[in-house]
Amino acid sequence: MSGAIFTWIDGAAGDVVPVEDRGLQYGDGIFETILVRNGKARFLELHRDRMQRGLTRLGIRFEAHQELTTEITRAVSIAPPLAVLKIIITRGSAVQRGYAPAGNPLARRIVSLWRSAPVVQEREQGVSLQVARLRLAEMSPFAGIKHLNRLENVLAAAEILGSPSTFDCLMLDSVERVISGSSCNVFLVAQGELLTPPVNRNGVAGVMRAIVLREAQRLGCGAREHELTLPDVWRADAMFVTNARIGVVPVRHVREHAFVMNDFVTRLATHIETLDA
């Protein structure tokens, strides 16, 4: 893949995985995408916490915590000033055919480092979103987890491939709730507080989403989960999207609907950028 600086698989440099890996066979695993900035993996403990929640929920036997820490440290030490660290943990190699994780396989870890571009123009000028035609499944038993079953995100993202000026698309569920972007969480500014959809039916509990909920309150602004629909979007004072790589990025358009830049969103974005984490 263009941009990959290196990949370690179970601690060794490599570029292939066994075909019997359950990540490939069933999407049986989780991942994390961590921003590395100036020699520091940002919000690493929050990423590790989420990773552990996913592993626990999926019952994946991961014992290589020390090895992973060593690999992250090594990756960060050789990273350019701005990079993305992607960690995949799969349930490891299947010991026989079939869904059941027979033999309690040991997890496989894949650590890769990627160059990343600074998010400057997007943060200063805001971005445009479309609304995906795809509708998300509801009541996923793995809602909130950053697992490897990501076909919904892939097909939503594919809808805007031919539109380079579109940053991402909003994903709605089958009863038209707004859930998230394909690769980001979403927030509305409405009546002086921040609202973001719950992630208990579908969606991913983003690390940057958690940071925004926490830091907005530190800046004196209410911030909470709330079910949202497209009419809520049209009524909102402002909108922004978040993920670990981009931080906070204002939304200027959803379809033809225009938002103005919002002072609090700009302040929040800058505040989070400058956190020593």
Next chain:
Amino acid sequence: MSGAIFTWIDGAAGDVVPVEDRGLQYGDGIFETILVRNGKARFLELHRDRMQRGLTRLGIRFEAHQELTTEITRAVSIAPPLAVLKIIITRGSAVQRGYAPAGNPLARRIVSLWRSAPVVQEREQGVSLQVARLRLAEMSPFAGIKHLNRLENVLAAAEILGSPSTFDCLMLDSVERVISGSSCNVFLVAQGELLTPPVNRNGVAGVMRAIVLREAQRLGCGAREHELTLPDVWRADAMFVTNARIGVVPVRHVREHAFVMNDFVTRLATHIETLDA
């Protein structure tokens, strides 16, 4: 994996795939499991039709139809009397990080052949099922497709790992509809007809399920899709499970509830076993 006779990856014998394969990264692909019996891949055209529907739905660029046919022919020619052919088609290698299938990658095909055991005792004596605690997501945009996002099946199957006398577990959705087993479709015999849950909200449109719907009617028995619940199960005259490998297998117990063997189910199972396909 124990039991694999060989694996071909894009036409070459192999046991690894590139780490950037989108099947691993996102579960971005589909698969088929085909029974090979006495030198014949059973119901191959139905499997290929379903495979093509999945590829079309996911927008995967698969052009190697002729190569795949050659590989299937070659696999069948060296297969033992009873074997399973597993075909995975992924969207191929990611050309950059991110969900969007940028660069319209060419699909990767993974063809593997497995020894299989005859299903004799199960068909003669019936099997026991449990009810999974996991509840399936609803309104999946990929309902019916045999795609690689199979965490639900994995976690349901994991629930019965410690219970070797349990053949599979019933998977229900969040409003307690019965959908399928973790690796099979389910049918009830009720008031003289066969009923099986629709697969338009979740579940897989099994090839053997389609054959049962067709062949039951040929044998003079009504067979149709109908939403089912556990109370429907308790009220049913008989129950059976199906997939390409096992054909038709009677269910004797769901939890503590017992079914008697049913003459029509036995006749249907034998009829399908003896089809020249």
